[in-house]
């Protein structure tokens with residue numbers, strides 16, 4: 001496993017020279033936005049496993065960092081919201097991927113009269129040592145790269161994202177996760193790892209890694225089936241291993257004294273006789289109105305054992321609002 005970062009570079013060099021439609025991507029529909037025309041080659045080089053582009057993160061033309069650029073599809077989508085010179089910085093370590101992406105952006109310029117290549121500043125560099133100034137970025141994103149990293153490298157990559165973000169800046173991630181035991185033989189298979197198939201870790205570990213570098217708020221925005229590693233196709237697997245993909249936003253909010261606020265899509269509903277329920281910890285539940293709550297608040301409300309408060313399971317589909 002000592003060379004897995006080099007193996008990864010080789011895999012994506014190949015994927016840049018010969019676009020591979022089945023590599024990584026899911027069948028998640030690509031954003032359709034008025035006036036945005038996506039070059040076919042960018043769709044063919046969609047090597048992500050979800051989306052990191054969410055209009056609600058992108059008001060007021062923010063400065064954006066995108067690590068692991070692929071064919072440039074998400075760079076173009078981010079530029080749609082920040083139409084100014086160098087508003088979007090793209091980082092990649094593979095020369096061939098940078099060249100392919102730059103060519104694709106020329107196609108994008110021809111297809112989109114609002115878009116100029118200069119909106120995107122592509123830099124060669126590693127996710128583990130970003131060539132980007134500290135505290136300079138509003139929204140940082142990566143799609144289907146960090147899952148490849150081993151624990152120490154993932155920690156370093158997250159620390160780098162935290163460093164470059166402004167206070168309250170957002171890190172948006174899309175990655176495979178796996179809540180089953182991944183056999184060591186698969187974990188240590190450098191090529192499978194580079195293909196985003198065997199580096200996936202359990203969702204709770206993924207969240208812990210994110211909060212361990214200081215992010216005070218985490219939102220799980222989506223979770224969906226991604227791949228099955230069956231013993232038929234992957235001899236290192238003893239049973240079918242289910243891999244899912246997640247879309248997560250981590251916010252560089254100060255860490256609350258009682259630990260991070262992690263929203264996994266839980267809601268609380270008070271259905272007692274009073275107009276509202278006030279837990280005196282800053283949470284007011286209006287009668288029969290759902291309130292989105294973080295897992296910490298869900299735990300605290302549950303501990304009250306109030307039979308007039310319903311607390312839902314995690315939907316893994318959090319789209320804003322609520323407590324904290």
Ligand SMILES: C[S@@+](CC[C@H](N)C(=O)[O-])C[C@H]1O[C@@H](n2cnc3c(N)ncnc32)[C@H](O)[C@@H]1O
Pocket residue numbers: 005008009012013024045046047048049067068069070071072073074091092093094097125126127128142143144145196
């Ligand atoms: C799975 S692809 C994802 C591409 C793109 N994010 C997408 O959604 O289509 C991984 C990308 O990360 C780049 N990459 C691999 N190792 C890297 C590293 N250590 N630092 C920065 N980029 C890296 C690859 O060249 C490739 O563009």
